[in-house]
Amino acid sequence: MNLSTTKYNHFTPMPPLSWHVEELRTAFTAYLEKAALGNLGAADWSLFSLAVTATQARLAGDFEELLVLEHIQGFTPLPHQIQTARHVMQELHGRAILADEVGLGKTIEAGLIMKEYLLRGLARKILVLTPASLVLQWTRELNEKFRIPAYAQKNEWSWTQADVVVGSLDTAKREPHKSTVSSVQWDLLVVDEAHKLKNSKTKNWQMVNQIPNKFMLLLTATPIQNDLKELHTLITLLKPGHLGNSQEFASHHVKSARLPRDPVQLKSQLSNVMIRNRRMDGATTLPKRHVAAVPLYLSREERMLYDAVQQFLKREYNERLENKGSVLPLITLQREICSSPYAAMVTMDRMMKRAQSETMKVHIAHLMELAQQITTYTKVEKVLEMLDDMDDKCIVFTEYRATQDFLLYMLRKRGISAVPFRGGFKRGKKDWMKDLFAQKMKVLVATESGGEGINLQFCHQMINFDLPWNPMRLEQRIGRIHRLGQEKEVYIHNLATKDTIEAHIVELLQEKIRMFEMVIGELDYIVGDPTLASKLEDNILEWAMTSNSDEELREKLHRYGDALLQQIEENT
């Protein structure tokens, strides 16, 4: 678009003019008076000419051109990011939900839009609200990538002192911050992880709704988690009434909680407020991902322990169901025993302490005794063997601290350099461990995917020592190495101990749902649904405990996989 040279039309009235001249005129009079006294700078004319150049260099030209592209240094935004920034400003008029799949660079898109508005003088006061853990990272990224002088909020005064402030929504919604934030006329408001605003009855939503703003960006990879109404709630923040009030929305657009009445119509209405780039639409192409199951056979001692634990679990399960007791410790033990005897010891120990009957104590003591008889650890040996054959860096993921400690111990004993990585580490330590791994170490042993922003694209090998029973956590693991910026093919090895539940889980996730072959994000809809993910944990235990044979368990897991696949098909 070219605002000033559109089709000629004499009858269009001129919009209001406003002049900014008085102050300069007064100063000019003073300048001339001084000049009349002979007070003239020899270089005045060169400075005057240079100032013309400086003014012209900063003009916001034709809107088709993004000024920001000339003003960033050291990285090149991807085509879909530039396209998105342009679309948001020109077609959506600066109010939009950025709903790209995980890892496609929503932050970059938001940064491009912010910088463009700053350069064009359309925004000066900008507020970015993120989860507390991302405040520093956003601040750093805006400063380094976009040279936007963003400040991390520190105290009550930060909101007004700096022009561009990054703070956490949890802080902003508390007094005294709340009043301050709500009294500033913000030009642009950016909310990251905006799915936290899905309910208009919450403090989060009400806070964001009362922050004054002109332009607004809501960032989320999962604009709908459970219910289409959540989408309506987000849109009400951006453009109240765009899809009617909530009753109108419900009657016009919603068939059931997760199914739109008329998907085509809803989609076209949504395109006025939301942009969603997906990998499957060719937003980006990532190098190939190789996935293999690594079959293992338990040693005699390990087998004895595993079988004994299964027996114990079944007995306990039935008992607890009858007495309405909690089965949560059982889920944990079942998962731990698939990881390592060490991990299982933690829960067994706890159960021992809480045991109320003598028989219970005897049973657990027996299990612990069996665990102590184990001398070779098949899984650990396998990992050591695999690492010996690898002349590349590798991440080993486990769900358990105890397994992690044991692995680190065994790696060091073998002379393989390794660092730990845990969710509990502070930000600085996380970065430090990551740097150590990047520069000096061969192996990173991690208990969690490290949250957003820990990107390990320099690594191409991943061993899943045990698998999470939750597809979302698995997706996050993979996302650490297989994401934007990965230039080489990646290899993922899943340890699968034969004749244990683990082998079935690997089969379900790897072969049945083909989870690993799906491009990341294809599963957003499923993994973004917390009820579905936590249900899976409960279900697996139930199936494992109530199946009379291995075959029956396998059958149940397959049926679950079919249902999941069907759901994915319906929703994409």
Next chain:
Amino acid sequence: MMSQVPLRTAEERLTFCEAYFTAVGAPVVYATDGYREYELPRDVDKELTDRPYYWMWVEQTHQEVQPTILRLAFTEDAFERENQRLREEARAEAEKQNLNDIQPMFFRPPTAELVTLGSFRLDKMYASLDKRGQFACVVPQSWKETSALVPWLMMNMTVSYRCDLVEQQFWSVGVCLSNGQIVERFYDIIRKISMKPENPSRFADVKALTMVQAFQRGQTHVAQALAARPHDWAVSAQQRLERELQQVRLYYQSILPDVPDNEKPLVQAEQKRKERELAERSGPRIDIVVKQLALVGLMER
């Protein structure tokens, strides 16, 4: 109005910086291909480096301080090359001084900075020029006292066409103080003439218009020129705004009956605020900021 946007190449930026530092009296102390070092006088230093507390300290304690050297690279090549040189020179210098064991750990060689569009230093220079380059009172170098001068008021401004988008233009208007004639693109016409500063009292006797009248003429002319242009962009922005305002009103109308009476004023205030924000964001308008003013004496043709 402009053929090409300035300062988009490294060469242009170098020329620009050279001219700037010459004009503010900062000497070049070192120069190679695509690289310059300038020694900053104190007033320029204050404008280009962001350290008010340092200067407060220097001035209140009457310190003698070394002038700042700016090391500006204009190309990636020069940046790499000169940083390497600076490192080596600093190390050689340090070795001569026989450092003890600990000092090398704190050893930091000076570094060059890359001047690019959007870089801190260039932005500071823009800001410095916004202050230093506001006014001028000049006549052509070639002017002899014997020939007659015609005084012109030059008004340089940015015109911003604004809704939720913005597009800007640079306008320069000349108003002849002896006959009221108006010339558009005035700066483009006179930019090639080399000028020298002159005392404004020279023009006192040839003025038919007062300054106030000249300003009025200039402003009226700009307003008329703008009115004669097409503003379809503004019409569609206005329509969009009205549509969105309508949506907001309908929305609040529909939810209001369900709001408890004591909360109604709050919700109504929220609606008013959202309408106001909408109008501020999307309402079409034209902002004219006069950035520079000059008195220019031209010789009669």
